[in-house]
Amino acid sequence: MRNTSSEDGAVLDVAVVGGGPAGLAAAVALLRTCPPGTRLQVFEAGATYSASQGAAVGLFLNGVKALGALEPTLPHRLIDEAVLFSHWRDYDDVSGELLPGSMPLDRAGGLRAAGYTPCHVQWSTLRAGLYELLPPGSVQFGCKVVNCEEVAAAATTAAADGDSSSGGYYELRIARRRGGAAADAVGSGAGQQGEEEGGEEEEVVVRARHVVAADGYFSRVRRTGGDGGRPTFRGKVRWFGSLTTSELMGAVAAAAAAAAAAAAAAAAKEGEQQEAAAGEALRLPECLDTARHPDGMRSVHRWMPGGPNRVLDVQAAPRGFVFYPISLPDAGPGGSRLVWSMYADLPVLQAAGVDFPPPPPPSAASGGGAPPAAASADAPAADDAHGAHVGGSRARGVAALQRALAVAASYGLPADVRSIAAATPPERVSEFGMYQHTPEMSTPGAWARGRLVHVGDAAHAGPPDGTGANFALEDAAVLGACVRQHGLGPEAFAAWEAARMPRLFDHLYNKSIAPGEKWGRMQTVDFEPLWRPEQVLEAAADITASSRPHLVPPPQVAEAAARAVAAGDNAGATQAIREWAWSALRRAVVVKAVDARIIASAAEVDPAAAGPQQQPAAGPQQQAQQQAQQQLPVVAATAAASALS
Numbered sequence: 001m002r003n004t005s006s007e008d009g010a011v012l013d014v015a016v017v018g019g020g021p022a023g024l025a026a027a028v029a030l031l032r033t034c035p036p037g038t039r040l041q042v043f044e045a046g047a048t049y050s051a052s053q054g055a056a057v058g059l060f061l062n063g064v065k066a067l068g069a070l071e072p073t074l075p076h077r078l079i080d081e082a083v084l085f086s087h088w089r090d091y092d093d094v095s096g097e098l099l100p101g102s103m104p105l106d107r108a109g110g111l112r113a114a115g116y117t118p119c120h121v122q123w124s125t126l127r128a129g130l131y132e133l134l135p136p137g138s139v140q141f142g143c144k145v146v147n148c149e150e151v152a153a154a155a156t157t158a159a160a161d162g163d164s165s166s167g168g169y170y171e172l173r174i175a176r177r178r179g180g181a182a183a184d185a186v187g188s189g190a191g192q193q194g195e196e197e198g199g200e201e202e203e204v205v206v207r208a209r210h211v212v213a214a215d216g217y218f219s220r221v222r223r224t225g226g227d228g229g230r231p232t233f234r235g236k237v238r239w240f241g242s243l244t245t246s247e248l249m250g251a252v253a254a255a256a257a258a259a260a261a262a263a264a265a266a267a268a269k270e271g272e273q274q275e276a277a278a279g280e281a282l283r284l285p286e287c288l289d290t291a292r293h294p295d296g297m298r299s300v301h302r303w304m305p306g307g308p309n310r311v312l313d314v315q316a317a318p319r320g321f322v323f324y325p326i327s328l329p330d331a332g333p334g335g336s337r338l339v340w341s342m343y344a345d346l347p348v349l350q351a352a353g354v355d356f357p358p359p360p361p362p363s364a365a366s367g368g369g370a371p372p373a374a375a376s377a378d379a380p381a382a383d384d385a386h387g388a389h390v391g392g393s394r395a396r397g398v399a400a401l402q403r404a405l406a407v408a409a410s411y412g413l414p415a416d417v418r419s420i421a422a423a424t425p426p427e428r429v430s431e432f433g434m435y436q437h438t439p440e441m442s443t444p445g446a447w448a449r450g451r452l453v454h455v456g457d458a459a460h461a462g463p464p465d466g467t468g469a470n471f472a473l474e475d476a477a478v479l480g481a482c483v484r485q486h487g488l489g490p491e492a493f494a495a496w497e498a499a500r501m502p503r504l505f506d507h508l509y510n511k512s513i514a515p516g517e518k519w520g521r522m523q524t525v526d527f528e529p530l531w532r533p534e535q536v537l538e539a540a541a542d543i544t545a546s547s548r549p550h551l552v553p554p555p556q557v558a559e560a561a562a563r564a565v566a567a568g569d570n571a572g573a574t575q576a577i578r579e580w581a582w583s584a585l586r587r588a589v590v591v592k593a594v595d596a597r598i599i600a601s602a603a604e605v606d607p608a609a610a611g612p613q614q615q616p617a618a619g620p621q622q623q624a625q626q627q628a629q630q631q632l633p634v635v636a637a638t639a640a641a642s643a644l645s
């Protein structure tokens with residue numbers, strides 16, 4: 001940190017800290033519901049967004065409904081880019097043998113019962129979809145908030161904008177990378193989150209009347225300006241990486257060429273071992289041999305300890321390796337994107353002679369930062385980078401990959417599976433400890449205090465079971481509704497916490513509710529649309545000429561909505577657009593399922609089935625039946641999703 005300066009003194013109405021799904025969705029929700037001219041800025045620590053960040057996010061029914069509350073076309077826009085897995089396959093992680101219980105997912109059942117079945121989108125696609133809804137320049141990149149402090153109301157008389165009418169404000173100290181501000185290079189792949197660019201940092205101070213902390217589970221804002229809460233280490237480490245099919249093929253071919261060259265050299269030089277020169281050969285994973293496994297590219301593959309004590313949940317098992325494609329085989333240059341993640345408990349790392357936390361990265365070791373504190377259940381690592389989704393830089397990635405490979409080799413993960421990791425470009429490998437909030441961190445006042453509110457993982461980080469992003473989207477939809485009802489301020493934030501805490505607490509911690517019941521409750525929810533029908537009709541006018549006409553309400557819907565708006569029937573216009581958006585989403589999922597050969601034709605699911613808003617009210621018995629029907633496929637798909645995040 002070289003310089004200290006302050007911003008021009010203007011006080012923001014809202015500072016959103018963190019540009020992940022929760023922060024972006026909250027920003028969209030607030031801009032939809034706050035008065036025009038509200039000064040809102042998102043501060044994101046990462047230098048930019050990269051399309052290769054993250055793995056897949058399962059979009060459950062609650063998540064798509066929350067997205068639809070932010071913007072009616074967003075769910076089907078995202079589903080256009082989603083993947084539907086047809087199977088999940090479990091293998092013994094030493095013998096490689098397919099384990100019993102591997103099964104196809106009942107997509108048709110889900111579509112028939114709920115009109116939807118969970119789809120997976122790239123995490124970065126979800127983030128980009130939300131980002132595109134914000135006005136240009138809303139996100140300032142390379143801005144890491146290091147401290148958040150409330151300045152008492154009395155002190156605001158001296159506030160530079162001269163407005164003391166609305167109480168105190170917050171001072172955010174931000175470590176800003178020079179040149180990082182307002183870089184709008186989303187998805188350019190030009191940079192990676194957390195990348196150490198070696199550039200100069202300056203400190204800036206930003207004032208804001210309201211703060212939305214969306215800075216993830218190691219939330220700095222929560223630690224410095226909130227209840228001081230920090231998550232607990234779960235005794236588990238996770239790696240993940242991604243590569244394209246062509247990178248995998250290329251690495252396998254290069255390794256084969258290197259092996260051949262080494263063999264030739266060894267033959268020429270008697271007595272030298274071929275393996276010593278060539279290292280371990282890479283092999284194409286057997287599960288991707290589509291001649292033998294036609295659905296191999298449409299499945300989730302999971303390797304974990306088999307045997308009588310087999311644990312079905314890969315994250316509950318002491319170790320696990322998960323691998324899946326997240327774009328369709330014919331997608332874009334480079335072929336499909338393949339994502340893997342690996343989990344291991346500390347004893348598994350110890351057996352492999354791998355320390356956790358890892359030694360500091362080269363820049364820190366050479367004086368750039370303090371080594372992280374030892375991790376234990378009682379004392380989580382002091383270095384926030386450790387609990388966050390780090391990696392991205394080549395230096396970190398090389399170390400992370402070597403550590404992952406050492407652990408995998410030590411317990412005997414089959415060589416063809418290890419090849420997936422070994423072929424991954426190191427800059428796309430990350431490693432991090434897994435942390436989680438305790439139930440005590442969900443007590444009133446912990447998520448909302450005055451004009452500071454925490455959303456997403458900053459408020460409630462549970463196990464990575466695939467629900468985190470969906471609940472983060474719900475947070476935003478409900479926050480918008482509360483602000484619409486109470487106006488921006490403490491009352492809205494308190495109402496938001498009162499609405500959110502029981503739902504999240506039950507899902508994360510309430511053991512008296514059976515898992516199936518929890519998943520059922522998760523889906524049966526609805527959100528008030530935050531958009532105005534006129535906005536949707538205006539936006540549609542801009543899209544008409546584009547190549548995606550299905551994003552635009554058809555003329556009869558647009559005309560009906562416009563007529564309702566003209567007659568002052570806002571509710572009628574909203575309903576017309578919601579019904580259209582729901583049917584467009586349903587159609588997008590069915591098309592995807594047919595394309596992916598998950599169902600043979602649209603007729604396999606009931607084409608007349610209508611969306612939730614269109615269904616006639618069901619009696620209690622019918623409701624119970626519907627819920628039970630709905631839960632089975634959703635639970636099955638959810639179990640697979642839990643292995644993905």
Ligand SMILES: Cc1cc2nc3c(=O)[nH]c(=O)nc-3n(C[C@H](O)[C@H](O)[C@H](O)COP(=O)(O)OP(=O)(O)OC[C@H]3O[C@@H](n4cnc5c(N)ncnc54)[C@H](O)[C@@H]3O)c2cc1C
Nearest residue numbers: 018020021022045054055056123145216456457468469645
């Ligand atoms: C790089 C990355 C990849 C992920 N990939 C997946 C995935 O593939 N599947 C999945 O299910 N979940 C993934 N997650 C987690 C998932 O996004 C969250 O569990 C959930 O969506 C809640 O989102 P969030 O916005 O609350 O938190 P996060 O997604 O963690 O976002 C927090 C954001 O805040 C930024 N930030 C952190 N500290 C600061 C600070 N001090 N100042 C400013 N900005 C800060 C981070 O850079 C990040 O962009 C990923 C998270 C990250 C950061």
